[in-house]
Amino acid sequence: MRARDLAVDYPSVALDSPALDAAHLLARERLPGIVVKAADGVPIAVLPGSQVVRFVVPQYVQDDPGLARVYDEKTADAICTKLAGKSVRDVLPRKEYREVEVVDGGATVLEVAAVMARMHSPVVAVVDAGRMVGAITAAELLTVLLPPG
């Protein structure tokens, strides 16, 4: 079994599309993460939902979550406008090394698992002959990795 056999249809957004669109898609479809494509349509990353949440929370609140309690809901509304005007590119975590949550269609199950494990990613995109053929979630991967029972 190869990555292309496991890949299922999965939503994606363009690197330069509005971050708010990606956030709405994540929310609406209840996705653990969303695949991000470059201008040529090739997937280059996965943006996890927790990262989008991270982006809307100010750094000083992340450093001290207790501070969040003193904000009222109006402040929370104002904070959320942080996403407005930003692109997906602005929200993607900066990676220290050039490695992506993307595998080739010919990758083995273990190879997909290794990439997912290494990247701590809830989703891995699958590319065959230069185009995205779908994605594999951790839950999907576990269904084939696990012994039946």
Added chain:
Amino acid sequence: MRARDLAVDYPSVALDSPALDAAHLLARERLPGIVVKAADGVPIAVLPGSQVVRFVVPQYVQDDPGLARVYDEKTADAICTKLAGKSVRDVLPRKEYREVEVVDGGATVLEVAAVMARMHSPVVAVVDAGRMVGAITAAELLTVLLPPG
């Protein structure tokens, strides 16, 4: 709006239950992560699906995912038996600091977001008066954080 208003029913496992049971539950219910409870029933952590995947992949394969390609599927089967005999406790990531993916029912939306962002967690458990009342996923949280549209 408070955490208890956002919390929805969510599966959990006990810290000392078999890791394989947790993995099967994650796979079957297509969950981004699962809530882990201590012996007294209080949630103490969230185990993400990618961490379970991580646990079944040998460290040297994580360090060099290219190695995974040389393994055949029988080897992958053998590797998966790594989970057998292990408890959820064995699979939980060791945290460097004592902080958990759990919030009080009275936590504000921003407080939940801050914990989720800080812990990079796809799910946060909600506790009211010492018992779990549900959990909030990143996708759920975004539905209330985002402006409509």
